[in-house]
Amino acid sequence: MQAAVSIQSNMQVLYTDHHGWLCSWLRRKLGCAHTAADVAQDTFLRIIASRDALLGVREPRAYLTTTAKRLLVDRARRQLIERAYLAELALGIESAAGFPSPQDILEALQALEQISDALQGLSNKPHRAFLLHYLDGLTHAEVATQLEVSTRMVQKYLVQALAQVHRVVQD
Amino acid sequence: MTTGATQPQISKDEIARQAAEWVVQLSADCEEERSAARAGFEAWKREDAQHAQAAQHIEGFISRVCAVRDSADGNARAVRAVLNATGPHPKPHRAKAAVRTLALALMLGLPSWLVLQSHSPSHLMADLRTPTGRWASSTLQDGTRLTLNSASAVNLRFSESRRTIELVKGEVLVDVAHDPDRPLWVETPHGGVRALGTRFVVRREDGATVLTMIESKALAKAALRSSDAPGTDAMGTVVGAGQRARITADGVELLANIDPASVQDAWKQRQLVANDRPLAEVLDELNRHRPGTIRYNRAQLEGIHVFAVLPLDDTDRALQLLLTSLPALRVRTLTDYVVVVDAPALR
Numbered sequence: 001m002q003a004a005v006s007i008q009s010n011m012q013v014l015y016t017d018h019h020g021w022l023c024s025w026l027r028r029k030l031g032c033a034h035t036a037a038d039v040a041q042d043t044f045l046r047i048i049a050s051r052d053a054l055l056g057v058r059e060p061r062a063y064l065t066t067t068a069k070r071l072l073v074d075r076a077r078r079q080l081i082e083r084a085y086l087a088e089l090a091l092g093i094e095s096a097a098g099f100p101s102p103q104d105i106l107e108a109l110q111a112l113e114q115i116s117d118a119l120q121g122l123s124n125k126p127h128r129a130f131l132l133h134y135l136d137g138l139t140h141a142e143v144a145t146q147l148e149v150s151t152r153m154v155q156k157y158l159v160q161a162l163a164q165v166h167r168v169v170q171d
Numbered sequence: 172m173t174t175g176a177t178q179p180q181i182s183k184d185e186i187a188r189q190a191a192e193w194v195v196q197l198s199a200d201c202e203e204e205r206s207a208a209r210a211g212f213e214a215w216k217r218e219d220a221q222h223a224q225a226a227q228h229i230e231g232f233i234s235r236v237c238a239v240r241d242s243a244d245g246n247a248r249a250v251r252a253v254l255n256a257t258g259p260h261p262k263p264h265r266a267k268a269a270v271r272t273l274a275l276a277l278m279l280g281l282p283s284w285l286v287l288q289s290h291s292p293s294h295l296m297a298d299l300r301t302p303t304g305r306w307a308s309s310t311l312q313d314g315t316r317l318t319l320n321s322a323s324a325v326n327l328r329f330s331e332s333r334r335t336i337e338l339v340k341g342e343v344l345v346d347v348a349h350d351p352d353r354p355l356w357v358e359t360p361h362g363g364v365r366a367l368g369t370r371f372v373v374r375r376e377d378g379a380t381v382l383t384m385i386e387s388k389a390l391a392k393a394a395l396r397s398s399d400a401p402g403t404d405a406m407g408t409v410v411g412a413g414q415r416a417r418i419t420a421d422g423v424e425l426l427a428n429i430d431p432a433s434v435q436d437a438w439k440q441r442q443l444v445a446n447d448r449p450l451a452e453v454l455d456e457l458n459r460h461r462p463g464t465i466r467y468n469r470a471q472l473e474g475i476h477v478f479a480v481l482p483l484d485d486t487d488r489a490l491q492l493l494l495t496s497l498p499a500l501r502v503r504t505l506t507d508y509v510v511v512v513d514a515p516a517l518r
Contacts, residue, residue, distance in 0.1 A: 081253060087302060087322075088249035104242060108250050111239045115254060118232060128255075134236045135251055139200045145394075146360070155195050162191035162229050163184070169228045 014060055015044060022064050029072075039075070043068040081112050118168040122161055125149070129157035189215070190225040194233070255339070300324035300340070303462050304484075306441065314348030315355065318438060320374075321460045321483070329353075341459070342374035344438050362393040362418040365407070372434065380418045384410050385431045394420045443481045443489070450475040450497070454512060461486040463508030471513060475499075 019040060026036035046067055085108065119127055125147055132143045133154075140158075144151045193215060196208035216223045239250050301307050301319045308318040311327070313334065319325065323341025328334075334355040336345065347355045349368030357364045357373045361380040364373055369387035373380060382391050392407035408423040410416045415426040437444045445453050450472045458465050460483045479496050481489035490502050490510065503511045 084253045085249050088252045108239060108242065111235060112250055112253055115232075115236060115239070119254075131251070131254055133198070134233055135240055135254065137240070140198075141200050151200070155199075158195045159188065159191040162194055162233075163187045165232050166187040166191065166225060166228050167184075169232055170225075 011044075011048060014047070014064075018060055018064055019044070021061065022068065025065060026068060039068060039071060042071055042075075046071060077116070078113060081116060082109060085109060085112060118165045119161065120168075122164055126157040126161045126164075129154050130161040133158060183221075186219075186221055186225045187229075190222065190229050193226070194229050252340070299327070304460055311348075313350060313353075316344075316346035316348075318344040318346075320344070338373055338375055338380070340375060342372060344370070344372050346370045359418075360394060361420050362391065362423070364410075364418075365390040365392065370435075372438070378419060381426070382410055382416045382418060383429060383434055384412050384414050385435050386412050388412065391416045391418050391423045393418055393422045437480075441483045443483050445477040445479050445481065447476050447478060449473070450477050450493075450500075453477045453479075453481070453493070457481070457483070457486045457489055460484070463506075463510065465490075465510045465512055467512040475514065 022043065023033075023036050023040045026039050027033050030036050030039070043064060047064075085105075089105070119130060122130070129143050129147060132138045132146055133140065138146065140151050140154050143154045147154065147157075149157075193208060193212040196204060197212060199205050199208065212226070216226050240247050242250075299307075299319065301321060301323050303322045305321060306319060308316065310316050311329075313329070315334070317325065317336070320342040323343055324339040325343055326337040326339060328337065332353060334350070334353050336343070336355065336357045338357055338359050343357070345355070345357060345366075347366045347368050347370070351367055355366050357366075359373070359375050359380040361375075361378070364371065364380075364382050366387075366389040369389050370385040371389055372383040372385065374383075382389070388409055388411040390407040391410050408416060408425070410423075410425070413428050413431050415429055417424045417426055433444050433446075436442070443453065443456050451467065451469045454465050454467055454472075465486075475497065477493065477497070479492060481492055483489070490512070494500055494502055497514075499514050501513050501515055503513075505511060
């Protein structure tokens with residue numbers, strides 16, 4: 001109870017002291033007051049969601065900007081994925097299979113974000129090897145031909161990709 | 172890595188690596204290896220709860236990827252395209268600056284992307300692409316000029332010995348700057364086009380890549396899938412000005428000749444020059460330039476050929492022009508985004 005009250009008042013202080021400042025910082029970065037206000041709002045929401053981090057923030061502004069920057073990166077990635085995906089769907093719309101349902105689209109977008117997250121940080125060839133094998137269903141030998149490497153190398157790339165996936169998934 | 176304190180972390184990574192090795196063997200090309208791996212993997216998982224857990228993490232992820240692959244057709248295709256496009260960018264060397272310049276040019280040419288791209292992680296900008304209905308031209312550092320048609324995407328990989336343009340989607344006009352020491356390749360999964368200093372158009376279609384030579388000549392080479400291409404010319408086929416070639420993974424086939432000047436003009440003026448082209452092909456082309464979609468039944472339109480010059484930057488007008496030259500056609504606008512074309516009189 002005591003803790004809840006103190007978090008709330010902490011939050012209030014953080015908000016009243018720095019919200020305006022964060023908005024103008026974001027506005028300078030983004031060049032759009034509207035998006036800046038949105039992102040500032042989301043930043044505070046994210047901080048509220050991770051309550052314990054709030055107690056004992058020494059440098060509130062640095063903390064705010066770090067959170068906001070992370071949010072911007074996430075947002076940009078999500079938007080980019082979503083846009084690219086919807087554009088791809090629009091391109092394929094005339095094919096016989098028809099348009100996926102909203103439910104399908106939502107699930108695909110979630111899967112896309114997860115997969116893309118897990119594969120982040122891989123270098124080019126392991127990344128391509130993973131997609132060619134597990135997504136496109138090419139055999140190890142076929143992947144080897146595409147990447148102009150040996151089958152043994154393809155297996156090395158795949159092990160590398162899966163080990164990386166494991167690191168991300170277990171967190 | 173060397174201190175005792177990180178020991179548990181190392182062994183965890185080592186377990187993950189072992190699990191990954193087993194999982195990779197599970198989908199080896201040879202059935203014997205696969206069944207040996209299945210048995211070995213099961214035994215390995217039983218050895219330790221941590222083993223089983225690592226295996227579960229990895230297999231769970233793969234099954235999610237497979238679920239995407241096997242979901243609704245259009246869906247899976249789009250997911251695949253997005254993942255391929257948002258992957259890491261192959262490291263260019265000399266071309267790094269050129270890539271940046273081109274990325275910048277594309278961004279400036281496409282204001283709607285600007286906000287998005289200005290704060291997106293660089294690896295997500297792996298390819299250079301144009302949205303539907305937009306074109307973009309740019310000059311690379313080596314002087315090569317690229318013009319991306321509507322809804323097209325390329326990756327650039329330049330090295331000391333080779334300039335590679337990977338055509339991911341759509342169509343690109345390449346005006347190759349002459350460099351005898353560094354041939355330029357345009358690559359697709361179907362094969363590649365090698366040039367030293369020429370002008371040509373490469374376009375990706377389903378199952379094939381079509382090369383149209385405007386000037387000089389280039390070498391077209393099929394990807395030659397493994398051993399099943401007996402008698403195919405592994406050295407490639409020389410395609411000269413005015414020639415078109417269809418490249419599939421199995422070989423290169425020369426198509427009917429074209430008039431290089433009209434192809435060049437069409438690109439310059441963003442026109443589609445249809446000289447006895449099947450209507451379905453022409454509608455395909457208009458679709459590529461339209462934010463919405465034109466629906467039609469390919470079988471019903473079979474046998475209808477088009478002789479027309481159509482504006483690609485105004486597909487509504489293009490449809491009107493089609494209607495004037497082909498009175499049997501019916502064009503119905505359902506919404507701004509869906510137009511249905513059919514020929515009821517012919518049924």
